[in-house]
Amino acid sequence: MQWWTRREQVSRHTIKNVLQLTGWESGGTKIVPCFLVLLKSNANHANLWTTPCVFTRRGKESVKQAQICIMASPTKKAKFEALRKQRVACYRSNLRLQKRKDALTSELRKCKERLNDLKDSGLDDLAKKAELPEVQTMLSTECIAAAKATSEQTRRYTDNWLLLCLLLQIRSPSAYQFLWDSHILPLPCVKTVRKYYISTAGM
Template sequence: MFISSRLLLRRADKTSGRDDVPTILPNVAPHLSKRLPPERNVRKRSEDDAVPQKRRRLSTTDEPAVRNRSPSSVSDVLNEPTANDDALATTAALRDVKLPNRYSTFHELREVDGACFTSCSLNASTFEVKVEKAVFFTVNADGGIHSRTFVQGRSVTEAAVFTMLDAEAVLDQASLVHLCKGAGTQGDSLTANITVNLQRQLELKSGAVFSVKCLGSTKRDGTLCFSCKYLRKALITRQSWIRKRHKTSRACSSTVKKLKVCARRNKRLMVRLGNLAKGVRRLKDESAATAEEVLAAKISLLSPKQQLAVRQCFESAKRKSPCGMQYDKEWMLECILLKIRNPKLYQYMRKQNILALPSETTIRKYTAQYRTGYGFNEKMLSVLKKKVA
């Protein structure tokens, strides 16, 4: 018989603090546990403040006015209502669009539904008006407006315009484009005495020289595009070559200097002529050293039919004309067989003088010597009879 008894143990004091994070192991080292993320700062904005309005983007005409105002007035300008900013772009509304500067003008198109904004310059000496920049707004087939920007007659950008803000952005972007000043002017004498190739690469506009591949615009003001830069370098190189040639011609103006130049030239030509004469004599000696016996020995190494063809070629080379030439019977037999097998090849080899082949008339005369007829040949039958017996 067992008597059970309860064992009461006193509970230890708690070791956790107020800000402790509950974990399975409360006494774990601090560098092994994860830290909580820091709390974010509470925004000090009252609940009564209204939602900020949409700020209107400033155009180039608004910048001087904004700079001269106080900070409070500037914030008032930025917080103006934007009722007309999101208005759809139409040809009628383009009349009232804000221009980027006072040099841009508005024009209506007579035959096309659209508008045009141009920026021109005047040549004071010739009173010639030059259109530097032009922005066209035209209506597409679907009713939308499409813009195209031209700089000095070159198309630069194209874009679709939906709102008036888009139209203002296109005009602002066109006003910021820098013009290419060209490869030079007519007064620079760069176009004098140029070659035909250089003449094709340039064009004249308002007294200035431009490349036919001119981009019209540059990254910096007062600079050249790549095409005009290369054209200017070619023109300067051409003028430098002309000046050097003229300087050399003036140095040889006196009679004594001209005689010296001619004497040196004649001496060079005589030396060259002597070298050529030596080369001709050397070739003649080498050809004469090749005796007929050596040539015959080399020909004997060929096959019988090749030897026959080579001999006929040598015989033909000794004659001024193949007319009246007599051919070997074996060679004539080969020529007849070649013409029977491929007449076109025979004519081609004869016209190109690949082999010494007789004409068709000569072949016809040789074949006429052979007797031909129809029926059986009695001599052949008698020979076959002897062979069979």
């Protein structure tokens, strides 16, 4: 077994100390995170690097920052300190935003699961308990169906909803186009409404 650092070969005494610290000498798998070594000539643990711990990395960064502060003038030190604080603030802000994003993503996933589990019979029961008008019940049913659809091509509309959309389109084409473009209501496109009108007129 041979141990190498990045630039020079480690002495036998150092190898023995590393083996004792890491537990490789006794057959263990404990790794010292502060000692960066490369394990060679070992089929089971080829190209294995240990990474420095957090305290070691922070210590190196603090030394670099101290060297910069020592060589800089007081004015540049103030600018450097302001930039450092700004960097820390941005890092913390990104962490908060990431946590918020994860929470919202989890909540959205739960809402989608509840929406998929919601059945039409349960929705009708809720509408009856709330004593909603028939038009509002139909609208809520169409909204749930539109949310469950995987794409616009797979969406299906009831005859009553298509008839209501046809009346709205005849009454005010501009208002219908605005509602359809804004996705305020789950309206079918104008071509679908016209096809429905042609099919009903033929009857």
